[in-house]
Amino acid sequence: MEKLFLSILFATRELLQKRHFLILSLFVLAGTTACQKEPPPPPSSGNCEQTGFIEAVPCGDGAWGNLYIRTSNGYLLKPCRNLVQNFVPADGMKIRFSATDPNSSDPCITTPDTKYNCFQPAHHDMVKVITCIKAVEETPSNKCNTLATVKQVALDGCKWIFLLDNGVKLEPLGVPSTFVLQDGMRVRIAYDDKIKVASICMMGKPAKILCIEQVRLCGNDPNTCNPLNIGKNPKGINTRFTIQSAEVDANGCLSIGIGFSGCSANGRDFQLYWDGKQTPGNATDFVDLVLVDMAKEEICEAYFTTARSFNINKLKELNTGGNRLVARIAGYNEVIEIK
Structure with a gap:
């Protein structure tokens, strides 16, 4: 009986020692895990919802040297940092992009534009971090190569029509709000007239405007002709x-x-x-x-x-x-x- 009691006591002591070791291991593991920080998530890439083009700026010194971004509504953006790999900009390149504001501690906010030994920094409207950017390749479907004249009409539901040089009349849909139309304005457009939309004012064929550019006319502005x-x-x-x-x-x-x-x-x-x-x-x-x-x-x-x-x-x-x-x-x- 005494031997049996000693065996039970010895086994119980071994179990307690193993339990203490297991609990201690769990504490160490938990402490180690708590000290390890999760890596920060990659920045949002955006969906490249904005349009514009690359523009060379004298005395510029951004993420791509003197190459900045001119938005489709005329703002000039200085790229503070570019988070998109394998993108090589070029002057005049048409692009789609997304951007966000830099952190207040980002060094590119205060970096002087001295690369070209200029007396003052290059002008820009805002500083941005580029989160998404890609070149836009012009194809026959989106290249502005059709000349038209803007005509104002006084009809319900219709304010403008585009008169093409071949006589075709279009009821334009999707003209950007930043592009201000004027009666008699000459424009270059690309359009899609295969859309299934009924004519509103029966003045022409409904067409989605894919791109639009103003064309200067001789005589209207002596400085441009x-x-x-x-x-x-x-x-x-x-x-x-x-x-x-x-x-x-x-x-x-x-x-x-x-x-x-x-x-x-x-x-x-x-x-x-x-x-x-x-x-x-x-x-x-x-x-x-x-x-x-x-x-x-x-x-x-x-x-x-x-x-x-x-x-x-x-x-x-x-x-x-x-x-x-x-x-x-x-x-x-x-x-x-x-x-």
């Missing part, structure tokens, strides 16, 4: 800029998109010259134009884009024969048909 110079240009062909686009509207206004380096976008004096000659061909006649920058050269690394318009109705007077008449601009690979 300059005269064509006839004669030899005084400076010869220069290479201080690149011609990015060129097209003629129905009013004989040649709009040229220009990219150039310099210290600022102000004070650039672009002039268009025609030597007064016409080169005949078998089925096509040619006129040669030269775009000249009359301003003094500026030694700066900032990159700008601008547009200049020129009245080339004088060239239309040459188109009297049966041949097709086109204009060639020095330094630009495409020809411009003159109708």
